Amino acid sequence: MGLTISEKILRDHSQNPHVVAGDYILAKIDKCLANDITAPIAIEVFKEVVKGTNKGVFDLDRIILTPDHFTPNKDVASANQCKIMKDFAWKNAISNYFEQGRVGIEHCLIPEQGLVRPGELFIGADSHTCTYGALGAFSTGVGSTDLGVAMALGKAWFKIPESIKFIYSGELKKWVSGKDLILYTIGEIGVDGATYKAMEFTGEIIDNFSMANRFTMCNMAIEAGGKNGIINPDAVTEQYLREKNINQYKIYKSDDDAEYFETISVECGEIEPQVAFPHLPENSRPISEVNDMKIHVDQVVIGSCTNGRLEDLKIAAKIIENNKINPNIRCIVIPGTQEIYLQAIKKGYVRTFIESGAIVSTPTCGPCLGGHMGILAKGEKALSTTNRNFKGRMGHVESEVYLSSPATAAATALKGYITSPEYL
Amino acid sequence: MKGIVIKYNEKNINTDLIIPARYLNKSDPEHLAKHCMEDLDPNFHEKKRKLDATILVGGSNFGSGSSREQAPISLKAAGIKCVIAPTFARIFFRNSINIALPVIEFSNINEFNSGDVLQIDLDEGMLINQTTDKKFDIKKVPKFIQEIIRQNGLVNFAKKKLTEN
Ligand code: SF4
Numbered sequence: 001m002g003l004t005i006s007e008k009i010l011r012d013h014s015q016n017p018h019v020v021a022g023d024y025i026l027a028k029i030d031k032c033l034a035n036d037i038t039a040p041i042a043i044e045v046f047k048e049v050v051k052g053t054n055k056g057v058f059d060l061d062r063i064i065l066t067p068d069h070f071t072p073n074k075d076v077a078s079a080n081q082c083k084i085m086k087d088f089a090w091k092n093a094i095s096n097y098f099e100q101g102r103v104g105i106e107h108c109l110i111p112e113q114g115l116v117r118p119g120e121l122f123i124g125a126d127s128h129t130c131t132y133g134a135l136g137a138f139s140t141g142v143g144s145t146d147l148g149v150a151m152a153l154g155k156a157w158f159k160i161p162e163s164i165k166f167i168y169s170g171e172l173k174k175w176v177s178g179k180d181l182i183l184y185t186i187g188e189i190g191v192d193g194a195t196y197k198a199m200e201f202t203g204e205i206i207d208n209f210s211m212a213n214r215f216t217m218c219n220m221a222i223e224a225g226g227k228n229g230i231i232n233p234d235a236v237t238e239q240y241l242r243e244k245n246i247n248q249y250k251i252y253k254s255d256d257d258a259e260y261f262e263t264i265s266v267e268c269g270e271i272e273p274q275v276a277f278p279h280l281p282e283n284s285r286p287i288s289e290v291n292d293m294k295i296h297v298d299q300v301v302i303g304s305c306t307n308g309r310l311e312d313l314k315i316a317a318k319i320i321e322n323n324k325i326n327p328n329i330r331c332i333v334i335p336g337t338q339e340i341y342l343q344a345i346k347k348g349y350v351r352t353f354i355e356s357g358a359i360v361s362t363p364t365c366g367p368c369l370g371g372h373m374g375i376l377a378k379g380e381k382a383l384s385t386t387n388r389n390f391k392g393r394m395g396h397v398e399s400e401v402y403l404s405s406p407a408t409a410a411a412t413a414l415k416g417y418i419t420s421p422e423y424l
Numbered sequence: 425m426k427g428i429v430i431k432y433n434e435k436n437i438n439t440d441l442i443i444p445a446r447y448l449n450k451s452d453p454e455h456l457a458k459h460c461m462e463d464l465d466p467n468f469h470e471k472k473r474k475l476d477a478t479i480l481v482g483g484s485n486f487g488s489g490s491s492r493e494q495a496p497i498s499l500k501a502a503g504i505k506c507v508i509a510p511t512f513a514r515i516f517f518r519n520s521i522n523i524a525l526p527v528i529e530f531s532n533i534n535e536f537n538s539g540d541v542l543q544i545d546l547d548e549g550m551l552i553n554q555t556t557d558k559k560f561d562i563k564k565v566p567k568f569i570q571e572i573i574r575q576n577g578l579v580n581f582a583k584k585k586l587t588e589n
Pocket residue numbers: 069105106107126128304305306364365368369386387
């Protein structure tokens with residue numbers, strides 16, 4: 001009986017060569033990640049674990065710390081959190097601490113910096129750590145205790161998940177992106193449709209997808225309850241790694257006779273751009289229906305670990321170019337990393353955004369979690385390219401968030417109500 | 425383990441309902457316990473006291489939402505010794521085990537009502553509702569998890585591993 005890519009990676013990182021889906025293992029991790037919200041608690045746990053021993057962190061180069069949620073520090077509380085992290089990083093000589101000005105949204109930054117590779121076992125004290133499955137790594141979110149223990153032991157416990165295989169086929173309509181496919185998928189299976197499971201994305205559409213689209217899809221696996229999202233590495237993956245000069249990694253692929261919990265075939269030819277309505281990502285509806293509803297919004301956000309990559313900004317800039325943002329709209333564009341920001345300046349996207357009347361912010365999570373840089377007032381509505389539209393996520397509990405792709409967001413910023421470029 | 429049930433039928437009892445974000449500015453367990461379940465049921469503590477309950481039964485996808493560990497910490501500090509639900513959100517599931525709060529997946533929660541007395545044997549995978557006199561098989565808690573719970577959580581478990589190496 002064959003194995004899935006998720007099973008193979010976990011098995012190879014455990015001490016037992018015979019473990020199968022459903023088994024519990026204590027596995028060696030390759031990298032671990034914490035941010036300004038989760039690191040302070042993890043650091044306390046770490047100190048407690050090593051207390052009374054002469055042990056330090058398990059590896060100076062395999063711990064990644066990113067002060068990205070409230071960058072630049074928005075108040076005293078967030079500054080204190082970041083200071084705890086920075087002091088810890090300096091004291092322990094942790095090499096992958098990214099000071100503000102060099103940091104970016106963690107899930108955009110880490111692949112960009114080559115800090116995650118195919119075949120690795122990666123954990124992060126952040127639920128969207130599932131993003132890196134796009135590179136063929138097994139990557140998942142954990143709690144702060146897990147992370148604190150991992151920093152000491154270099155190990156974490158896992159239940160080897162069963163996998164759900166998604167096969168995407170057909171020809172995509174214009175303006176349909178990875179974001180639309182994942183919103184559609186979550187709409188079909190629900191926010192707990194993949195609880196505990198590995199979501200393996202396959203099929204001709206995935207084969208032809210860019211890395212940016214792949215990251216977007218894996219990023220939202222958690223929004224269906226998934227443990228990880230994963231894509232078998234191929235030529236697109238290898239090209240991405242080559243551009244970063246990364247040549248040491250191990251490729252795992254699912255066997256043809258691997259056993260899946262379920263296989264879901266998605267014929268994509270009729271899928272339209274999707275919009276997820278408040279307050280769950282599963283409330284997705286096709287744009288033709290939404291366009292007719294003329295839902296006016298107050299704010300449009302283009303960015304986040306889901307859609308803050310250069311390709312996302314490019315799509316938005318091309319739509320916005322030579323147009324003006326609707327007078328009723330605050331449009332906030334947030335490049336995912338400093339590098340993306342710089343490229344967006346070089347390619348003229350930033351100029352396009354500013355000339356159209358949009359705000360361009362330094363890389364930060366900011367409004368995505370209602371942190372800062374674009375908080376909603378009571379009764380306000382936003383359309384956002386982020387991944388969660390829970391109640392109060394972007395500000396006041398009585399505000400509303402709709403989710404979409406960058407193309408839909410850009411068109412909406414011009415029109416003032418939720419629409420897509422085909423209706424412009 | 426033996427205890428009395430307090431039950432909430434709702435699905436998706438998320439981490440915001442278990443411990444609202446506005447109380448996360450302090451992390452001491454007693455403070456968290458005081459506000460536990462407040463946004464789901466402001467009378468949680470009073471009900472729990474009247475029933476003398478220590479076993480929380482909830483609907484499916486229990487603990488969904490953020491990865492905040494304060495959610496299981498607040499339940500444990502409020503005197504909950506075990507949570508039963510058809511399914512749990514996976515990070516909540518991990519976090520609970522890591523702080524030695526047993527969580528049991530059991531699909532037919534209709535078999536339990538607030539006030540029922542349950543007898544649970546985690547190692548043997550058996551649950552008896554003494555009030556209705558019915559017996560159920562539950563998933564055995566894997567040895568690995570039993571070990572973490574026996575050590576009173578992942579921190580102690582890791583301490584031991586660290587000194588073994
Ligand atoms: S951009 Fe949003 S979802 Fe992504 S890591 Fe930041 S807060 Fe989390």
